[in-house]
Amino acid sequence: MTVTASSPQHNTVDAAGSRAGRRAGIAVSVLVGAFLVFDALGKLAGASQAEEGTAMLGFPQGQTLVMGIVLTICVAVWAIPRTAVLGALGITAYLGGAVTANMRVEAPLFSHTLFAVYVGVLLWAGLVLRRPHLLTVAGLRR
Numbered sequence: 582m583t584v585t586a587s588s589p590q591h592n593t594v595d596a597a598g599s600r601a602g603r604r605a606g607i608a609v610s611v612l613v614g615a616f617l618v619f620d621a622l623g624k625l626a627g628a629s630q631a632e633e634g635t636a637m638l639g640f641p642q643g644q645t646l647v648m649g650i651v652l653t654i655c656v657a658v659w660a661i662p663r664t665a666v667l668g669a670l671g672i673t674a675y676l677g678g679a680v681t682a683n684m685r686v687e688a689p690l691f692s693h694t695l696f697a698v699y700v701g702v703l704l705w706a707g708l709v710l711r712r713p714h715l716l717t718v719a720g721l722r723r
Contacts, residue, residue, distance in 0.1 A: 599713070606710025613704045617656045617672065624649025638682045651675060659704075666715070669708055676701045 623631040624645050635645045655675055659668025676697035683694040709715050716722040 602710045602713065606707045606712075609703055609707035610711060613700060613707055614656065614660065616700065617652060621649050621652040621656060625653065638686055640682070648675075665708060665712075669704055672704060673701050676704075 624635075627645065631649075632642045632645050635648065636642055640648075652672075652675055655668055655671035657668070658664045659672055661668070679697040680694055683697070688694050713722075
């Protein structure tokens with residue numbers, strides 16, 4: 582919402598809207614972060630489900646640990662407010678690899694292949710709700 586008048590009522594509405602948006606962004610980010618941490622921990626711990634899933638996508642089982650390390654680093658960078666955009670870019674690249682791997686084995690489109698896209702959209706939505714100025718940087722708002 583753009584505030585053009587200087588009345589206190591407009592400023593209060595704008596501040597309340599930005600607070601609500603920030604809270605929503607934090608909630609979305611916490612959910613996405615929890616999912617990504619759970620995924621990374623499964624890979625780092627060598628869970629049989631993670632290794633089987635990696636093998637079904639055509640990767641050697643030893644790559645599960647490497648994927649867990651990469652995801653952990655990206656999530657850690659994303660969790661730090663100052664480097665959140667850099668971390669989001671790393672996670673987006675990681676999720677793009679997941680889409681490609683699922684496409685290669687012809688996994689179901691909406692439930693498997695695009696799941697990483699859904700996570701990526703939520704990741705960026707949470708980040709933009711927390712930091713609306715990113716829309717200006719991306720050229721989506723003046």
